[in-house]
Amino acid sequence: MSTTAPHTHESESESEEQTEGAPLGANGHRPPRLIHNEATTEIPVHLLFRDDPAPAPVPLKPAVVGRRQGAGEPSLARPAPQSRPRPAPLADPELVERPARVLPGAAGVCAGLGGVAGCLATSWWAGVLPPLLLESLRLPSQAGAGLGPAQWAAYAGAGMVGLSGFAGLARGRTGRAWVLGMFGRYRGTVRRTGLLWVNPLLRRRRADVRLRHWRSEAIPAADASGVALRVSVLLVWRVRDTARALLGIEDHEGYLRECVEAALARVPVEAPGGTRGGADASAEVLTRLVAGDAAAAGLEVFSVRPLRVEYAPEVAAAMHRRRIAALDARQRATMLGSVVDSVEDTVTRLTVRGLVELDDYERKALVRDLTVAFCSGRGEPA
Structure with missing residues (x-):
């Protein structure tokens, strides 16, 4: 199958490379490779790689913008901006601190x-x-x-x-x-x-407008497991916008206390005896929440840090027993690990140095006796 359609030198080279591995025909030339589709139509391979003319440019409509377009500026069509949630406006937009004339x-x-x-x-x-x-x-x-x-x-x-x-x-x-x-x-x-x-x-x-701090009384809170707690926090803050703090709200100090209580109701606090990293993470989240709520009243919050965390009276006794049991179990596990290491070291030294020759029964008996001796020496029941 021959064709008279013109094609570029690059297309010819690609066709020759693809027909290089084909068998020679009767006249000594390699026939062009063909692709058979489902409709049994033969398409030469070189026609698939011919250069097509560039598509016609699509005209662009001028964008509708808020300002008048200049003479030398290109007209580009911009997509319509997506609607984003806007922050709630203030009750009085003019209530912003400004210097008075004195x-x-x-x-x-x-x-x-x-x-x-x-x-x-x-x-x-x-x-x-x-x-x-x-x-x-x-x-x-x-x-x-x-x-x-x-x-x-x-x-x-x-x-x-x-x-x-x-x-x-x-x-x-x-x-x-x-x-x-x-x-x-x-x-x-x-x-x-x-x-x-x-x-x-x-x-x-x-x-x-000075830097001030406030230490709260015991405020109800909860840890990550939902156990009731009582938390005393230290709040460092100051009045940043005097107009909003004194005129935009009736009592900005009372509002700040309510913001702290609301944040403690939403953020789990590290239980007594927890890690320092967990306490720092809780303080960071509390600071961010209280600062966001107090900004509308013209207040700037620097830190909200729990000072004293204790269990609520209704669960204090049960959690105290649970904590003591956990400490006791941890201590027993540590003691048992040290006893096992001591017994293993003793048996290994006796056998390696050739002081005694033990079979399985004698080895088990020696391990049992050493374990009882070490546990009795440390004041723990065997």
């Missing part, structure tokens, strides 16, 4: 002194200052115009300035913060130290 304390002091000076000047203008005060202040005496509407207005203005200046003074300390609010709305947090001036109309709430 002034240095010198501004409040100057305002207060200015108000006092204004009141004195108004009194001198009205002529109501006593002579003794005039002499001490070295002010010239003059016949005042009396207390009229202008003098009362000056008194009111100077008094408001002086009162606002002195009333707005506050002292910022290290490790403490002020949460400011007005008419029920959050206005910012002050973490600065030193003498400050804060708007006296704002309500101030003091927050402790």
Whole structure:
């Protein structure tokens, strides 16, 4: 079967390599190898490896994106993003700590002194200052115009300035913060130290932002086998977002205690007498769970570590007996292993050195007698 279809030099070489092992024909040439399919159609092998023309390019539709596509940017079709579960939004998205606007304390002091000076000047203008005060202040005496509407207005203005200046003074300390609010709305947090001036109309709430620790009372828990336990934990934490901690929740310390109890109800704790690795693993899981729950309230948890773990009163006696029995069994197993090693070493030395010649019966009797002697010497019944 011949063909007139053109093919490349690479296809010809592949055809020659595949027909190299075929038998020679009548004219001295090897016939092309054929493949017979189920329909008894003969297909030359070289036709299977011929070069096909490249497929036509598939046009791509421009992707629909959120921004306008530039002139020189390629248009690539992007698959639709898969829907992922989103975290639950906060009750008030605006309730996030931000710095409040405050002034240095010198501004409040100057305002207060200015108000006092204004009141004195108004009194001198009205002529109501006593002579003794005039002499001490070295002010010239003059016949005042009396207390009229202008003098009362000056008194009111100077008094408001002086009162606002002195009333707005506050002292910022290290490790403490002020949460400011007005008419029920959050206005910012002050973490600065030193003498400050804060708007006296704002309500101030003091927050402790230092590193704190809390040692709990005995909290119900359970181990991996479900045995009831009582656990005391040490919690190291601090307030990170003062707005959420003081305004977003009623009692952030009580909420933190509830988070610890909820985590202990979900995580098995290492029983008394357990390994150190198991206790560290439990502490790590507890820390991760409590930190995740407390983050919504603006609290940062560093570690939650069990300090004291004991069995619950209803199972304490039974678990104590069980623990003593386990220790006794372990001790007996250790003692028995050492006795067997000692007997084996004694019998081996006697026989290897040729001190005695023992048959099976005598060997068994010697082993029994040595075992009884060693166990009696260690205070254990044979």
